[in-house]
Amino acid sequence: MAEEIILKKDGVKIVKKRFKELLKPLGFQPYPHSSTRFIRVREDFIDEVRLDTAGYHLAVMYFIYSRHAPFAWLRCDQGRLWRTAKEHISTHLEWYCKIPPDGGPYCYQTKYFETVWRDVSYVLTQYILPQMEAMTGGIFISRLLERSRNDQDFFRPDQTVSLTVPNFPGTNEAAAYGVELWQLERYEEAVPYLTLTRKKYRDWLTDYGQETEHISLCFRKRLALLDELLSCWESREEGRMLQAQKQVSQVALDWIEYML
Numbered sequence: 001m002a003e004e005i006i007l008k009k010d011g012v013k014i015v016k017k018r019f020k021e022l023l024k025p026l027g028f029q030p031y032p033h034s035s036t037r038f039i040r041v042r043e044d045f046i047d048e049v050r051l052d053t054a055g056y057h058l059a060v061m062y063f064i065y066s067r068h069a070p071f072a073w074l075r076c077d078q079g080r081l082w083r084t085a086k087e088h089i090s091t092h093l094e095w096y097c098k099i100p101p102d103g104g105p106y107c108y109q110t111k112y113f114e115t116v117w118r119d120v121s122y123v124l125t126q127y128i129l130p131q132m133e134a135m136t137g138g139i140f141i142s143r144l145l146e147r148s149r150n151d152q153d154f155f156r157p158d159q160t161v162s163l164t165v166p167n168f169p170g171t172n173e174a175a176a177y178g179v180e181l182w183q184l185e186r187y188e189e190a191v192p193y194l195t196l197t198r199k200k201y202r203d204w205l206t207d208y209g210q211e212t213e214h215i216s217l218c219f220r221k222r223l224a225l226l227d228e229l230l231s232c233w234e235s236r237e238e239g240r241m242l243q244a245q246k247q248v249s250q251v252a253l254d255w256i257e258y259m260l
Helices: 008-026 078-088 110-134 137-145 171-183 187-208 213-235 238-253
Strands: 005-007 037-041 045-052 059-066 069-076 107-109 155-157
Touching: 005 008, 005 110, 008 037, 008 045, 008 107, 008 110, 045 110, 059 110, 059 137, 059 171, 069 078, 069 137, 069 171, 069 238, 078 110, 107 110, 137 155, 137 171, 171 187, 171 213, 171 238, 187 213, 213 238
Parallel strands: none
Antiparallel strands: 005 107, 037 045, 045 059, 059 069, 069 155
């Protein structure tokens, strides 16, 4: 009997459809700029489920953004997730293609495909969503500053924030950290991060601003926000500071203009 298979391109379609059905009742919607991203907007956070479909890949990634500063994410560490859930699952939570020796199209064994889906949907509901919903502003900014050493804390930043490491790569994280501090009215703490990242965004736009239109538009919006906040800080006028807080609140409404 011939082995039942699912072509890779069909597998992607199936997983997209299933995620759409699974996530919609939980408040997720397809992201307007991508067919492989699902977004849930909450009061203080934006949750994302994203499919990696490049090449022979079919994997799921999970992110949390601050709604008031959606410049940087905390991303689920897949190793931590697997180690925590491994007693309850039988796969590594990714679909690995079978590559025919004759050079035919990538495909999956149907039974294997369904087993991975069972495990992926299980960890989403049992581990990912609870950690998304338990996120707080305090936890978010603390993880931008220092990665948690607890193996059961899945969500980690790409880069941690630093003011002392020369040419540190965490520009987006530092911008998010500074705006989060500003929202908490910790202005003096916020200003060094806002000042540093303003310069880095300006430098990037000067060197590369015409090459990637979407990134440029996001970075220009971020730069305009940092300019406004720092201008208000320099003036120290009571009305200007109130206006700056309103500007941060507006970011939460216009988040899609700031998020890559």
